[in-house]
Protein backbone atom coordinates (compact mmCIF):
# COMPACT_ATOMS: atom_id res chain seq x y z
CA UNK A 1 0.00 0.00 0.00
CA UNK A 2 2.12 2.89 -1.17
CA UNK A 3 -0.22 5.29 -2.91
CA UNK A 4 -3.11 7.25 -1.45
CA UNK A 5 -6.54 5.97 -2.47
CA UNK A 6 -9.19 8.28 -3.85
CA UNK A 7 -11.41 7.73 -0.79
CA UNK A 8 -11.69 10.77 1.45
CA UNK A 9 -10.54 10.14 5.01
CA UNK A 10 -11.69 13.41 6.48
CA UNK A 11 -12.80 16.81 5.22
CA UNK A 12 -12.99 20.32 6.56
CA UNK A 13 -15.72 22.31 4.82
CA UNK A 14 -15.37 26.09 5.13
CA UNK A 15 -14.47 25.92 8.82
CA UNK A 16 -14.15 29.03 10.93
CA UNK A 17 -12.88 29.29 14.47
CA UNK A 18 -12.80 32.41 16.63
CA UNK A 19 -11.25 32.59 20.08
CA UNK A 20 -12.51 35.20 22.56
CA UNK A 21 -15.43 37.60 22.19
CA UNK A 22 -16.18 41.10 20.89
CA UNK A 23 -13.10 43.35 20.95
CA UNK A 24 -10.96 40.41 22.10
CA UNK A 25 -12.14 38.14 19.28
CA UNK A 26 -9.37 36.49 17.30
CA UNK A 27 -10.25 34.79 14.03
CA UNK A 28 -7.88 31.82 14.07
CA UNK A 29 -9.46 30.10 11.04
CA UNK A 30 -11.28 32.12 8.42
CA UNK A 31 -12.96 29.65 6.07
CA UNK A 32 -10.73 26.64 5.50
CA UNK A 33 -11.71 23.74 3.23
CA UNK A 34 -9.59 20.64 2.87
CA UNK A 35 -10.09 17.04 1.73
CA UNK A 36 -7.63 14.50 3.11
CA UNK A 37 -7.53 11.21 1.21
CA UNK A 38 -7.13 7.84 2.87
CA UNK A 39 -3.44 6.88 2.86
CA UNK A 40 -1.94 10.24 1.99
CA UNK A 41 0.60 12.17 4.02
CA UNK A 42 -0.05 15.83 4.50
CA UNK A 43 1.99 18.57 6.17
CA UNK A 44 0.31 21.68 7.53
CA UNK A 45 2.81 24.53 7.50
CA UNK A 46 2.79 28.26 8.18
CA UNK A 47 4.11 30.88 10.54
CA UNK A 48 3.53 30.80 14.27
CA UNK A 49 -0.07 31.84 14.96
CA UNK A 50 -1.30 31.07 11.42
CA UNK A 51 -3.85 28.54 12.71
CA UNK A 52 -2.08 25.21 12.13
CA UNK A 53 -2.80 23.65 15.52
CA UNK A 54 -6.35 24.99 15.50
CA UNK A 55 -7.00 23.27 12.15
CA UNK A 56 -5.37 20.08 13.38
CA UNK A 57 -7.52 20.08 16.54
CA UNK A 58 -10.69 20.44 14.47
CA UNK A 59 -9.68 17.62 12.09
CA UNK A 60 -8.75 15.47 15.10
CA UNK A 61 -12.19 16.04 16.67
CA UNK A 62 -10.60 17.60 19.76
CA UNK A 63 -12.46 20.86 19.18
CA UNK A 64 -15.45 22.00 17.13
CA UNK A 65 -15.68 24.72 14.46
CA UNK A 66 -17.87 27.80 15.03
CA UNK A 67 -19.00 27.58 11.42
CA UNK A 68 -18.59 25.03 8.64
CA UNK A 69 -18.22 21.32 9.24
CA UNK A 70 -15.85 18.43 9.68
CA UNK A 71 -16.91 15.35 7.72
CA UNK A 72 -15.79 11.85 8.54
CA UNK A 73 -17.07 8.78 6.66
CA UNK A 74 -19.28 11.17 4.71
CA UNK A 75 -21.07 12.30 7.85
CA UNK A 76 -21.10 15.74 9.43
CA UNK A 77 -19.43 15.14 12.80
CA UNK A 78 -21.61 17.80 14.46
CA UNK A 79 -24.64 15.58 13.83
CA UNK A 80 -23.15 12.83 16.03
CA UNK A 81 -23.51 12.44 19.77
CA UNK A 82 -20.46 13.18 21.91
CA UNK A 83 -20.15 9.55 22.96
CA UNK A 84 -20.02 8.51 19.29
CA UNK A 85 -17.40 11.16 18.48
CA UNK A 86 -15.26 9.98 21.40
CA UNK A 87 -15.53 6.42 20.19
CA UNK A 88 -14.54 7.38 16.64
CA UNK A 89 -11.60 9.43 17.90
CA UNK A 90 -10.35 6.60 20.04
CA UNK A 91 -10.70 3.90 17.40
CA UNK A 92 -9.79 5.78 14.18
CA UNK A 93 -7.14 8.20 15.39
CA UNK A 94 -3.67 8.06 16.86
CA UNK A 95 -2.05 11.15 18.38
CA UNK A 96 1.56 12.25 18.55
CA UNK A 97 1.08 15.57 20.36
CA UNK A 98 3.56 17.17 22.69
CA UNK A 99 0.83 18.08 25.14
CA UNK A 100 -0.34 14.47 25.40
CA UNK A 101 2.33 13.53 27.88
CA UNK A 102 3.22 10.07 28.91
CA UNK A 103 2.53 9.17 32.51
CA UNK A 104 6.11 9.21 33.72
CA UNK A 105 5.50 7.00 36.75
CA UNK A 106 3.79 4.26 34.80
CA UNK A 107 5.60 1.63 32.82
CA UNK A 108 6.18 2.01 29.11
CA UNK A 109 3.78 -0.91 28.55
CA UNK A 110 1.00 0.70 30.64
CA UNK A 111 1.36 3.96 28.73
CA UNK A 112 1.03 2.20 25.39
CA UNK A 113 -1.96 0.15 26.54
CA UNK A 114 -3.97 3.24 27.53
CA UNK A 115 -5.99 3.65 24.27
CA UNK A 116 -6.90 -0.04 24.49
CA UNK A 117 -8.05 0.35 28.11
CA UNK A 118 -10.26 3.25 26.97
CA UNK A 119 -11.47 1.12 24.05
CA UNK A 120 -12.45 -1.74 26.36
CA UNK A 121 -10.02 -4.30 24.93
CA UNK A 122 -9.51 -7.21 27.31
CA UNK A 123 -6.23 -7.38 29.29
CA UNK A 124 -4.48 -10.29 27.53
CA UNK A 125 -5.20 -8.85 24.11
CA UNK A 126 -4.10 -5.33 25.05
CA UNK A 127 -0.81 -6.61 26.41
CA UNK A 128 -0.18 -8.53 23.20
CA UNK A 129 -0.97 -5.53 21.01
CA UNK A 130 1.06 -3.10 23.12
CA UNK A 131 4.08 -5.42 22.99
CA UNK A 132 3.76 -5.64 19.20
CA UNK A 133 3.55 -1.82 18.90
CA UNK A 134 6.63 -1.42 21.09
CA UNK A 135 8.47 -3.96 19.01
CA UNK A 136 7.58 -1.98 15.88
CA UNK A 137 9.31 1.11 17.32
CA UNK A 138 12.32 -0.88 18.56
CA UNK A 139 11.59 -0.63 22.28
CA UNK A 140 10.91 -4.25 23.24
CA UNK A 141 13.68 -4.11 25.80
CA UNK A 142 12.14 -1.12 27.63
CA UNK A 143 8.59 -2.28 28.27
CA UNK A 144 9.03 -2.53 32.03
CA UNK A 145 10.89 0.78 32.41
CA UNK A 146 9.10 3.73 33.91
CA UNK A 147 8.42 6.21 31.12
CA UNK A 148 10.40 8.85 33.05
CA UNK A 149 13.54 6.76 32.74
CA UNK A 150 13.81 7.06 28.96
CA UNK A 151 15.61 9.48 26.67
CA UNK A 152 13.64 12.12 24.73
CA UNK A 153 13.78 10.09 21.52
CA UNK A 154 12.70 6.91 23.29
CA UNK A 155 9.76 8.76 24.87
CA UNK A 156 8.72 9.98 21.45
CA UNK A 157 8.87 6.40 20.15
CA UNK A 158 6.64 5.32 23.06
CA UNK A 159 4.20 8.06 22.03
CA UNK A 160 4.26 6.67 18.47
CA UNK A 161 3.70 3.13 19.77
CA UNK A 162 0.73 4.42 21.77
CA UNK A 163 -0.56 6.19 18.64
CA UNK A 164 -0.45 3.05 16.53
CA UNK A 165 -1.56 0.46 19.10
CA UNK A 166 -5.24 0.74 18.18
CA UNK A 167 -4.40 0.40 14.47
CA UNK A 168 -5.69 3.86 13.62
CA UNK A 169 -6.68 5.03 10.17
CA UNK A 170 -5.11 8.43 10.75
CA UNK A 171 -2.16 9.61 12.82
CA UNK A 172 -2.09 13.28 13.79
CA UNK A 173 1.26 14.67 14.88
CA UNK A 174 1.99 18.20 16.09
CA UNK A 175 5.70 19.04 15.71
CA UNK A 176 6.62 15.38 16.35
CA UNK A 177 10.34 16.01 16.06
CA UNK A 178 10.39 19.50 17.59
CA UNK A 179 12.28 18.60 20.76
CA UNK A 180 14.62 16.00 19.33
CA UNK A 181 18.22 16.15 18.13
CA UNK A 182 18.72 15.82 14.36
CA UNK A 183 19.54 12.12 14.31
CA UNK A 184 16.72 11.06 16.65
CA UNK A 185 14.34 13.40 14.82
CA UNK A 186 15.17 11.67 11.53
CA UNK A 187 14.47 8.25 13.07
CA UNK A 188 11.09 9.41 14.34
CA UNK A 189 10.29 10.95 10.92
CA UNK A 190 11.17 7.71 9.20
CA UNK A 191 9.01 5.74 11.58
CA UNK A 192 5.99 7.91 10.75
CA UNK A 193 6.58 7.60 6.99
CA UNK A 194 6.99 3.82 7.29
CA UNK A 195 3.59 3.62 8.98
CA UNK A 196 2.15 5.71 6.17
CA UNK A 197 3.71 3.75 3.31
CA UNK A 198 3.64 0.24 4.72
CA UNK A 199 0.37 0.25 6.62
CA UNK A 200 -1.47 2.91 4.62
CA UNK A 201 -2.11 5.01 7.72
CA UNK A 202 -3.02 8.57 6.74
CA UNK A 203 -0.53 11.01 8.22
CA UNK A 204 -1.41 14.60 9.13
CA UNK A 205 1.46 16.58 10.61
CA UNK A 206 1.98 20.18 11.72
CA UNK A 207 5.57 21.30 11.30
CA UNK A 208 7.80 24.36 11.05
CA UNK A 209 10.54 22.37 9.37
CA UNK A 210 10.58 22.89 5.55
CA UNK A 211 12.77 19.83 4.87
CA UNK A 212 10.43 17.59 6.84
CA UNK A 213 7.39 19.15 5.14
CA UNK A 214 8.91 18.51 1.70
CA UNK A 215 8.79 14.75 2.30
CA UNK A 216 4.99 14.65 2.48
CA UNK A 217 2.65 13.91 -0.44
CA UNK A 218 1.10 17.33 0.04
CA UNK A 219 1.89 20.59 1.84
CA UNK A 220 -0.84 22.97 2.95
CA UNK A 221 0.33 26.52 3.67
CA UNK A 222 -1.70 28.51 6.17
CA UNK A 223 -1.47 32.24 6.69
CA UNK A 224 -3.73 34.29 8.96
CA UNK A 225 -6.24 31.48 9.25
CA UNK A 226 -6.57 30.73 5.54
CA UNK A 227 -5.02 28.26 3.10
CA UNK A 228 -2.86 30.42 0.86
CA UNK A 229 -1.31 27.69 -1.26
CA UNK A 230 -0.87 23.95 -1.69
CA UNK A 231 1.92 21.99 -3.22
CA UNK A 232 2.96 18.39 -3.68
CA UNK A 233 2.21 15.45 -5.94
CA UNK A 234 -1.49 15.29 -5.15
CA UNK A 235 -2.18 19.06 -5.26
Ligand SMILES: Nc1ncnc2c1ncn2[C@@H]1O[C@H](COP(=O)(O)OP(=O)(O)OP(=O)(O)O)[C@@H](O)[C@H]1O
Nearest residue numbers: 019020026028046047048049050051052053054055
Ligand atom coordinates in the same frame (compact mmCIF):
# COMPACT_ATOMS: atom_id res chain seq x y z
N1 LIG B 1 -7.52 29.00 23.38
C1 LIG B 1 -7.20 30.12 22.75
N2 LIG B 1 -7.64 31.32 23.15
C2 LIG B 1 -7.32 32.47 22.51
N3 LIG B 1 -6.56 32.52 21.39
C3 LIG B 1 -6.07 31.36 20.95
C4 LIG B 1 -6.35 30.10 21.59
N4 LIG B 1 -5.74 29.12 20.89
C5 LIG B 1 -5.09 29.72 19.87
N5 LIG B 1 -5.32 31.06 19.90
C6 LIG B 1 -4.79 32.04 18.93
O1 LIG B 1 -5.17 31.62 17.62
C7 LIG B 1 -4.10 31.82 16.70
C8 LIG B 1 -3.78 30.50 16.01
O2 LIG B 1 -3.23 29.59 16.97
P1 LIG B 1 -2.63 28.17 16.55
O3 LIG B 1 -2.16 27.53 17.80
O4 LIG B 1 -3.63 27.46 15.71
O5 LIG B 1 -1.42 28.64 15.63
P2 LIG B 1 -0.19 27.80 15.09
O6 LIG B 1 -0.08 28.15 13.63
O7 LIG B 1 -0.36 26.37 15.43
O8 LIG B 1 1.02 28.45 15.89
P3 LIG B 1 2.39 27.79 16.46
O9 LIG B 1 3.17 27.43 15.23
O10 LIG B 1 3.01 28.93 17.21
O11 LIG B 1 2.03 26.63 17.31
C9 LIG B 1 -2.93 32.38 17.52
O12 LIG B 1 -2.85 33.76 17.31
C10 LIG B 1 -3.28 32.07 18.95
O13 LIG B 1 -2.81 33.06 19.82
